[in-house]
Amino acid sequence: MFLARMETLVPWVALCAVIAPHYPRAGKGRHPVGLERMLRMYFVQQWFNLADQACEEALLDSTALRR
Template sequence: ILPWQNMTAVIEPFYPKAGNGRRPYPLETMLRIHCMQHWYNLSDGAMEDALYEIASMRLFARLSLDSALPDRTTIMNFRHLLEQHQLARQLFKTINRWLAEAGVMMTQGTLVDATIIEAPSSTKNKEQQRDPEMHQTKKGNQWHFGMKAHIGVDAKSGLTHSL
């Protein structure tokens, strides 16, 4: 369903090429692993374990136990590559453009929700100062400290279209 070729085209200029050393895993495989990691909220180590233990995840990532599977460091390095080059937003835009072209992306009737990204109240940056975007907020009868992430969702389809 997802436009894997369009998404890999966004990452490909930054992805390591085969040359000296061990060959990198196929880009689409690493992207599929990255997506599953987010969908199932798995750490790098838990994702590695899941690839060994859950056949459907290996199948989705186009891997088999006949060859080496990506370890937690490889999974972490791919995530860091996306973060370093700020590719997550580009991937999100690529998916939304594909959904719009396929006629399944709606732009009317938007619901906006704020998710709280919690942090310990003592969190400070390198300069030993608190992040100005972090503050205390109340949700229901409970107080939380952290940041808000606003998410735009199409009311009819339930598809996320903006972060």
């Protein structure tokens, strides 16, 4: 319920548009993780007070967070 509500309230497209000019682009080496995915992971970390590793584990364990 909470995540569905946040999906409608957070302006994902507008936030990505603001951040995109400053986000790393693919070049030599590893491709960066997609901007929207990273932004959503950051928000999940803040909303649920998760450390990096805890956020990764939560994403692997929860189908609701993977959407």
